[in-house]
Amino acid sequence: MDTWHIVRNTLSILCVLVSFLPFLDFKHWFFRIFDFVRLQLLALLVVLFISGLFFSSGSLFLGTLTQVLLVMAIAYQLVIIWPYLPFRKQSKDVPEKAITLISVNVLQKNTDHQKLVELVKTVQPDILLTMESNLEWEKALSEIEGDFGFSHKMPKENRYGMHLYSKLEVKSCQGHYLISEEHPSIEATLIDKNGTDFTFWGIHPPPPSPTEKPTSKQKDAELMKVAQLVREKKMPTLVSGDFNNVCWSKSSKLFSKVSKLKDARLGKGFYSTFPVKPKLFRFPIDLLFHSRDMEVHQIKTLPAIGSDHLPLFATFTITDTGHKTVKAIEPEVKQEVVSIIVEGKEAAQEEN
Template sequence: MWIIYTILALLLVVFTILPTIQHSHWVFRVPEFAKIQVTYLIFFTFLLGLFINTTEPIWYYQGFLLVLFIYHGHTLIRYTPLYPVKKHKQRHKSSEKLHFISANVYQFNKEYEKFCTLIQKYNPDFFMTMESNGDWEKAMRPLEEKYPYQHKVTLENTYGMHFYSRVEIKSARTHYFVADDIPSIEVHMKTGDGFSFVFFGVHPPPPSPTEEETSKERDGDLLSTAQCVKDIKKPVIVVGDFNNVAWSRSSVLFRKTSHLIDPRIGHSFVSTFHAKYRLLRFPIDLMFHSEDIFIKELKTLENFGSDHLPVYCEFFIDHHNDEQEELVETATAEEKAEAEKIIEEGKEEDGDRQSVVTED
């Protein structure tokens, strides 16, 4: 048992140290996804140490594990109801409540009917799909009668995006910030009660041994979106499969550069991937919003066959409530320079993607 305990303790140290090294290679970036699991494993290993009889100085190890637990817990507690945040009531000057669904459908998932049934069940005002190709577009055509406003980017490389809305779309465009095969969408909308807002949908490539070797394109794409968003004067929501976690360095830079708020703080992790493995589920489908957008509910919905759980959000817009201003953080001069450098590195990176991808 002592050997198992020692191996676990050493692995936990490695998984704690690697993400602190600001290198773009996936070896350093992937471990930060598992901060929740690492924290649980630290606690389990600490409990295991209480039952070990050995002549080794185990209390040194136990003390070190306790320090690691506090280190990770200090970050994670912000994304739980234990972290105090102000609750906001909807007032008569605000917009009507709106709700949407964001879903990475997984291009090779053939459970089209399950997804359409989910949309019909929750009846969102608008919804976005990622990894949606020509087959998915065809499968979603029956929904178009109810959602007459659309913006479609149909691709076969697992980066297609489709947006459907009952709320009027005033204008829409597709951005290709760092690569000509990785789209982001910008949709300007106006509600029936006269409130205008902007919806951004993003889905950058992940750093992983099977996809991109580094996080350069991901981070460059996200920070390009952040720079675009910060100059928009309307209420803004940015949603999508970020292939990133909220506590990573690049996510913090995104939040500060865009001047947006992370609604998970004081709420919950809202973990989405992998949908089939609860113990290995990471919160990588993120959302950020401007200070005049107020979140009523943010949660995952049931699995419809994808490797991601869909995200459901209910919100309202209130231009007269300034209670969220204090939640907005802005980047320092050094952080702005860092963001610019990351964007340039992302544009220079040549991702190895095919125009058509087949499932292995």
């Protein structure tokens, strides 16, 4: 067998193996990272499969086995990403009283503040959520603060600062440290343009990566804690932010199940936000979830502002203000959520 066949077969088997790694219930970043690159893995798997159709692998048995494994991995990846393909057209006619949102990780070290300032002036969102915003960013955003009637500021120098600006009336707003004192989140009760109360959450849990946290435990725990609080409150809710989690991951799906919120990307497209460059490696981690009594009319990314994340833009309305009865969560799911939160708090003591 020549070098080409050895390289292709080895790469094929490796790609197949890492495609299934996130299925395993391991929290270490090495296992979780392959959840993020499913789109790129799928493209590579397809290329490898097609190459196998045109070039002999030297061994009939090995070649056939490799092709079968590639088909299995391609099918598995397609099943996972299929719900996010853009089968539904987004609304072109947005209701007059729709609420507009920009959610953006500004990248703390990004000094090109004016790009975001100009973007906000152009788009004129009703809600602006910034993440990784420190005191320097807070000072720069004072230029647009007058356009908003309310602001809640939680500047930090550890890349987890957060600021919320709103043109909507605010009934209450508070910052939380749900799992760790390093990672804030913001909860606000706002009033929409029709006079209906709703809850807005801004979150930014830490990612599992070689340069951040060694496991996904803190991230998963914060998602579950927010999901619990959303479920208990039983009112129209929208959760946005840098989840450091792809929309198709098991933890995102569990977040949706526990909170009873819907992923705004379902049927609309990927709208990948990170990294800005290279575009080929981009995946969706700035997420948006909403309750069933809300409708997200538009979701899209906005032009780059010098950050490693693209801003996420959405328009939404509250469609039903009636009281909803939420069924009790299944005991096994409830226990799983409690365990995840406990693990996350323990990890915060060990990893921070």
